[in-house]
Amino acid sequence: MKPPKSLPRLTHCGLLVEDMDIMQNFYNQVLSLVITDEGPYFYNHEPVNMAFLSNDPGEHHQIVFISGYPSNVQFTTNQQMSFLVEDLDELRAIRRRASLVGVRIFRIITHGNAWSIYFQDPEDNQIECYVHTPWYISQPHREPFDLDKPDEEIYKRTEAHCRAQAGFLPAAKREACMSKIISSILHS
Secondary structure, eight states: OOOOSSOOOOOOEEEEESOHHHHHHHHHHHHOOEEEEEEEEEETTEEEEEEEEESOTTOSOSEEEEEOOOTTOOSOOOOOEEEEOSSHHHHHHHHHHHHHTTOOOOEEEEOSSEEEEEEEOTTOOEEEEEEEOSEEOOSSOOEEOOTTSOHHHHHHHHHHHHHTSTTOEEHHHHHHHHHHHHHHHHTO
16 A cells, blocks of 8 residues: 555534524634635535635635534534644633633643633534643643633643653653654655
């Protein structure tokens, strides 16, 4: 079997939605995703509306909403969608914007390799917004932290916590190990 020239990258996902306007407004107000295109389409031989949203000029869309969420479904099978942000200040800003539209942040934790907040969109899809830390520890892992503390204190406490956990590594060392493993796929 010929090895791949490159590996696939996950760049977007699609969600069936009940209320297109509510979902578009929420994702715009809280996550700064804007509509890049929208219009009618046929999905599973049924007419639907689609809206493509992105906050990355290099990606036409990072999420697509498709009308026609089945009325008889009792829950979403989407466990979560995760959005990487640059720093703790941006994580705080998202928490603030979510609060302004009435969203409750139900979990603020560190996974050791990330600081995360969790909340739900208007149709009960779980969203994680997170910041990478400079450390790695074995997963799964979660530990509450106080996002209202100064950055220096969050870094100091998280590093101390991580150093006490199994599998502790600086993130750069973990990334180098993973790079070798992934590279072996391309060259096998």
